[in-house]
Amino acid sequence: MHWLAKPATERSTQIFIGVLTAALVAVCLLNLLLPAGHPLHVSTYTVTLLGKYLCYALLAVAVDLVWGYLGILSLGHGAFFALGGYAMGMYLMRQIGDRGVYGHPVLPDFMVFLDWESLPWYWHGFDMAWFAFLMVLLVPGLLALVFGFLAFRSRVTGVYLSIITQALTFALMLAFFRNEMGFGGNNGLTDFKELLTFDLSADSTRLGLFVASGLALGLGYWLCRAIVSSKLGRVCVASRDAEARTRFLGYRVERVQLFVFVVSAMLAGVAGALYVPQVGIINPSVFSPLFSIEIVVWVALGGRATLYGAVIGAILVNYAKTVFTGVMPDAWLFALGGLFVIATVVLPQGLAGLLAKRKRGKPTASAKGVKEATA
Amino acid sequence: MTILQSLANRDRVFDFLIPDPSPVDVRHGPILYLEDVSVSFDGFKAINDLNLTIDDGELRCIIGPNGAGKTTMMDIITGKTRPDHGQVWFGSRHNLLTMNEPEIATLGIGRKFQKPTVFEALSVFENLELAMSADKRVMPTLVARLSGEARDRIDEVLEMIGLQTERDRAAGILSHGQKQWLEIGMLLMQRPRLLLVDEPVAGMTEQEMERTGELLTSLAGKQSVVVVEHDMGFVRSIARKVTVLHQGSVLAEGSMDQVSSDPRVVEVYLGEES
Numbered sequence: 001m002h003w004l005a006k007p008a009t010e011r012s013t014q015i016f017i018g019v020l021t022a023a024l025v026a027v028c029l030l031n032l033l034l035p036a037g038h039p040l041h042v043s044t045y046t047v048t049l050l051g052k053y054l055c056y057a058l059l060a061v062a063v064d065l066v067w068g069y070l071g072i073l074s075l076g077h078g079a080f081f082a083l084g085g086y087a088m089g090m091y092l093m094r095q096i097g098d099r100g101v102y103g104h105p106v107l108p109d110f111m112v113f114l115d116w117e118s119l120p121w122y123w124h125g126f127d128m129a130w131f132a133f134l135m136v137l138l139v140p141g142l143l144a145l146v147f148g149f150l151a152f153r154s155r156v157t158g159v160y161l162s163i164i165t166q167a168l169t170f171a172l173m174l175a176f177f178r179n180e181m182g183f184g185g186n187n188g189l190t191d192f193k194e195l196l197t198f199d200l201s202a203d204s205t206r207l208g209l210f211v212a213s214g215l216a217l218g219l220g221y222w223l224c225r226a227i228v229s230s231k232l233g234r235v236c237v238a239s240r241d242a243e244a245r246t247r248f249l250g251y252r253v254e255r256v257q258l259f260v261f262v263v264s265a266m267l268a269g270v271a272g273a274l275y276v277p278q279v280g281i282i283n284p285s286v287f288s289p290l291f292s293i294e295i296v297v298w299v300a301l302g303g304r305a306t307l308y309g310a311v312i313g314a315i316l317v318n319y320a321k322t323v324f325t326g327v328m329p330d331a332w333l334f335a336l337g338g339l340f341v342i343a344t345v346v347l348p349q350g351l352a353g354l355l356a357k358r359k360r361g362k363p364t365a366s367a368k369g370v371k372e373a374t375a
Numbered sequence: 376m377t378i379l380q381s382l383a384n385r386d387r388v389f390d391f392l393i394p395d396p397s398p399v400d401v402r403h404g405p406i407l408y409l410e411d412v413s414v415s416f417d418g419f420k421a422i423n424d425l426n427l428t429i430d431d432g433e434l435r436c437i438i439g440p441n442g443a444g445k446t447t448m449m450d451i452i453t454g455k456t457r458p459d460h461g462q463v464w465f466g467s468r469h470n471l472l473t474m475n476e477p478e479i480a481t482l483g484i485g486r487k488f489q490k491p492t493v494f495e496a497l498s499v500f501e502n503l504e505l506a507m508s509a510d511k512r513v514m515p516t517l518v519a520r521l522s523g524e525a526r527d528r529i530d531e532v533l534e535m536i537g538l539q540t541e542r543d544r545a546a547g548i549l550s551h552g553q554k555q556w557l558e559i560g561m562l563l564m565q566r567p568r569l570l571l572v573d574e575p576v577a578g579m580t581e582q583e584m585e586r587t588g589e590l591l592t593s594l595a596g597k598q599s600v601v602v603v604e605h606d607m608g609f610v611r612s613i614a615r616k617v618t619v620l621h622q623g624s625v626l627a628e629g630s631m632d633q634v635s636s637d638p639r640v641v642e643v644y645l646g647e648e649s
């Protein structure tokens with residue numbers, strides 16, 4: 001397992017994990033130790049907001065893994081995030097038990113409302129946490145496996161792949177909007193009560209979810225670093241910059257792509273699963289093509305093929321979004337578009353590119369190849 | 376005597392231990408055999424009933440005017456282009472037309488492209504590392520560790536191609552000639568049975584050309600080498616047997632002197648110049 005231990009020796013990973021840990025500890029202390037009136041007190045509301053950003057950051061890392069290192073621009077990663085979220089949401093729905101509005105012992109409220117007699121087959125098992133958590137990984141992973149198998153085998157790449165990933169998430173959105181699908185239609189899944197017996201409205205649970213999101217981000221980042229700094233990671237970069245050449249060296253590029261794509265989809269699923277209990281709802285809007293495009297903007301702004309750039313981008317853009325939508329909700333899309341233009345014109349290598357400028361000389365995966373792949 | 380010999384040759388003693396390193400069957404002579412191969416692009420016949428045989432250990436030069444189909448021929452051998460009809464065999468056992476690119480590469484056919492393509496974002500060392508023959512499936516690649524032996528092999532090839540000092544620099548910043556050498560180095564890392572080298576000296580200085588010639592001739596014998604080249608001086612300096620391709624089929628074959636005095640060849644080349 002030496003490849004998993006490799007990131008421990010990397011300076012950038014040490015810094016990243018150090019900063020993340022410090023931030024998690026600081027937020028916890030400022031939340032727990034300081035009285036509510038204190039200017040430095042971090043309210044539970046803020047803790048949950050930060051937890052949401054951390055989920056987005058993990059999602060961005062997953063996108064950067066495939067876009068930055070494999071050159072596959074997925075405009076449908078929101079779908080994997082949403083599926084992980086729905087798997088978690090189904091578990092949380094089953095945890096409600098007979099405390100719903102209609103008080104049915106098994107059926108969630110929306111099913112009672114639709115006059116359903118019994119639970120659809122695919123809702124079985126979600127009352128068990130282990131099963132639901134397994135599905136958080138398996139459902140996005142399986143979709144990515146089937147989709148990736150078909151796409152990469154027929155060598156669909158570039159713009160075409162981006163378009164069909166958009167189509168994928170759009171199709172899923174339309175499907176999940178339908179009441180007959182059994183996922184709560186338009187309204188999605190909500191009114192959750194507890195997770196693993198912890199009351200979701202309790203401050204301690206919210207802090208716990210925040211910490212869990214931070215841990216997931218740290219572990220996900222670590223795993224991605226381990227992959228990209230392994231020989232397989234170099235094969236990824238090679239296939240991103242010269243796919244045919246990589247094939248002639250004897251690498252099954254489509255299998256490498258499939259493997260990394262599935263890992264990425266699973267990470268997105270985990271991010272979605274942690275997101276849902278914190279925001280308290282999952283509905284089909286998460287499948288919207290626009291959301292998937294937003295993720296790509298985070299990564300582009302933060303800087304491709306660095307992983308930490310994706311984290312910076314996700315947190316900054318979402319912080320900006322929170323502030324902006326508070327002031328001028330309608331203008332957010334224009335601001336987002338503007339950010340993307342700035343990213344591509346002024347900062348082609350993102351914010352991480354500014355950081356990397358100081359340590360030149362040694363080749364980095366984000367160097368020349370990325371520019372060419374974007375062009 | 377033979378038993379003693381085989382005992383001395385230690386890796387041959389338990390030959391079930393050898394994971395079939397060379398499944399290519401060359402007992403019947405040729406390592407590469409093309410028969411009646413044709414391919415057309417939108418009705419244009421780029422390769423036209425091409426017949427070609429390369430013997431094991433041979434160094435063959437292939438010349439021909441622009442558009443003669445030299446690169447297309449390599450595309451067919453390496454599985455990049457499928458011919459409309461014809462046969463392509465590697466040794467007498469492997470029908471290349473039933474295999475895909477990675478399978479053909481794994482089998483032992485290495486290729487240097489006309490336009491040098493190295494992995495620009497990776498270092499020179501990493502380029503060679505990726506090219507090295509190894510288990511190239513996903514999981515073994517993920518957990519791969521560079522053994523001391525492999526490191527030595529890379530350093531050995533670095534020396535052969537004269538890029539020791541560029542070891543840790545990005546391949547993207549190498550000069551054109553250096554990229555050509557790196558490509559050849561990447562080929563050597565795969566320890567191929569057959570090397571297909573497309574225009575190795577394009578853009579090289581006289582000195583670089585000479586080194587490349589030495590390198591290629593030193594490989595022949597152990598490996599079979601097919602060189603496509605425009606530079607006549609270079610071909611003359613390394614060639615033993617030359618094949619002239621014209622409009623997708625073989626126009627002439629023989630020593631450089633034979634070929635260059637062949638009136639049809641003269642006509643093709645003069646026709647091009649006028």
Ligand SMILES: Nc1ncnc2c1ncn2[C@@H]1O[C@H](COP(=O)(O)OP(=O)(O)OP(=O)(O)O)[C@@H](O)[C@H]1O
Nearest residue numbers: 416417421439440441442443444445446447448489
């Ligand atoms: N994919 C393709 N589609 C259409 N035409 C092609 C394709 N590949 C090659 N050709 C045509 O086939 C002919 C042979 O091309 P090829 O590249 O094999 O020539 P070549 O002998 O390598 O020439 P050069 O010396 O210029 O490298 C050319 O006329 C070329 O335009």
Ligand SMILES: [Mg+2]
Nearest residue numbers: 445446447489
């Ligand atoms: Mg050519």
